[in-house]
Amino acid sequence: MAKKAIVMGATSGIGMEVAKLLAAKGWLVGIAGRRIERLQALISQSGIICYQQIDVTSPNAPAQLLELIDKLGGMDLYFHSSGIGWQNNSLDIEKELKTLETNGLGFTRMVDTAFNWFATHHQNNSKARIACITSIAGTKGLGAAPAYSATKRFQNHYLECLSQQARMRHLPIAITDIRPGFVKTDLIAGSSYPLQLKPEDVAKHIVNAIEYGKEVKVIDWRYDILVFLWRLIPRWLWTRLKITT
Numbered sequence: 001m002a003k004k005a006i007v008m009g010a011t012s013g014i015g016m017e018v019a020k021l022l023a024a025k026g027w028l029v030g031i032a033g034r035r036i037e038r039l040q041a042l043i044s045q046s047g048i049i050c051y052q053q054i055d056v057t058s059p060n061a062p063a064q065l066l067e068l069i070d071k072l073g074g075m076d077l078y079f080h081s082s083g084i085g086w087q088n089n090s091l092d093i094e095k096e097l098k099t100l101e102t103n104g105l106g107f108t109r110m111v112d113t114a115f116n117w118f119a120t121h122h123q124n125n126s127k128a129r130i131a132c133i134t135s136i137a138g139t140k141g142l143g144a145a146p147a148y149s150a151t152k153r154f155q156n157h158y159l160e161c162l163s164q165q166a167r168m169r170h171l172p173i174a175i176t177d178i179r180p181g182f183v184k185t186d187l188i189a190g191s192s193y194p195l196q197l198k199p200e201d202v203a204k205h206i207v208n209a210i211e212y213g214k215e216v217k218v219i220d221w222r223y224d225i226l227v228f229l230w231r232l233i234p235r236w237l238w239t240r241l242k243i244t245t
Contacts, residue, residue: 002026002027002028003026003027003028003076003077004027004028004029004030004072004073004074004075004076004077005019005022005027005028005029005030005075005076005077005078005079006029006030006031006032006065006068006069006072006075006077006078006079006114007019007022007029007030007031007032007079007081008032008033008054008056008065008078008079008080008081008082008110009032009033009056009080009081009082009083009133010031010032010033010038010039010042010051010081011031011033011034011035011038011039011042012033012035012038013081013183013199014081014133014180014183014199014202014203014206015031015033015079015081015082015133016038016042016199017199017200017202017203018079018081018203018206018207019031019042019045019048020042020045020048020203021203021204021207022047022077022079022207023045023046023047023048024046024047025207026047027047027077028047028049028072028073029047029048029049029072030048030049030050030051030052030068030069030071030072030075031043031048031050031051031052032051032052032053032054032064032065032068033053033054033082034053034054034055036051036053039051039052039053049072050068050071050072051068052064052065052067052068052071054068056082056102056106056107056109056110057101057102057105057106061106061109061110061113062109062110062113065110065113065114066113066117069117074121075114075117075118075121075128076128076129077128077129077130077131077210078110078111078114078118078128078129078130078131079131079132079210080107080110080111080114080130080131080132080133081132081133082102082106082107082110083102083103083107083133083135084098084099084102084103084148085099085103085137085145085147085148085151086099086145086148087144087145088144088145088146088147088148089143089144091146095147096146096147097147099147099148099151100147100151103147103148103151103152103154103155104151104154107132107151107155107158108158111130111132111158111159111162114130115130115162115166115173118130118171118172118173119169119171119173127172127173127174127213128172128173128174129173129174129175129176129210129213130159130162130173130174130175130176131175131176131178131206131209131210132155132159132175132176132177132178133178133180133206134152134155134156134159134177134178134179135148135152135179135180136179136180136181136218136223136226136227137149137152138152138153138154138155138156138179139153139227139230139231140230140231140233140238141153141238141239142243143239143243144243155177156177156179159175159177160175160177162175163175163215174213174215175215176209176210176213176214176215176216176217177215177216177217178206178209178217178219179216179217179218179219179223179227180197180202180205180218180219180223181195181197181218181219181220181222181223181226182195182196182197183196183197183198183199183202184196184197184198184199195222195223197219197220201220202219205217205219205220206219
């Protein structure tokens, strides 16, 4: 029997590429996002069999996710690729709050809904999986993007908490925290970040990480080295560095 995946945030970038790749590999895929015209365009892809317009910042989003799961006939993988962020050296409060709303509240709202559904509905012997795009930006506080960096750290820790809780409760739920470097998507359009990755290549790394049951995956090897070095920098020195574009 084909496995079933829900891809949240499938209207562009990494989410779109992951949905297409999972479908090509034989998964039955349901997709969700805010932009209904893009969802409708994707529905013609082989294996993408249903969609639901969902805004993760809406209180109605959990009910809409459950509706999409029903349309798909169940779920083995919940993949979360919904996120926003800005460089915000001027500390525009609206941008900071919008980032918190999507990457904090929206993320928690949707991941908890998926976790609770798996806790009561998952019927297969193999583990269900929640896989989420976070970022290497959660490694250290980035002064150029305060809310983005902070919410990514929150996501890293939250997923670690859920992984521990699943084990404490003996639930068949596995967690994959996916931490890409800078990816050529709408999120960083117009920036001059180095080592920008192609969404198609990132999607391949992600699907491999899911299939091999990785708990944490940094993409790619160059960012793995960078993150290792970042962690070695003491706070007193880090806060004196100018890290921006």
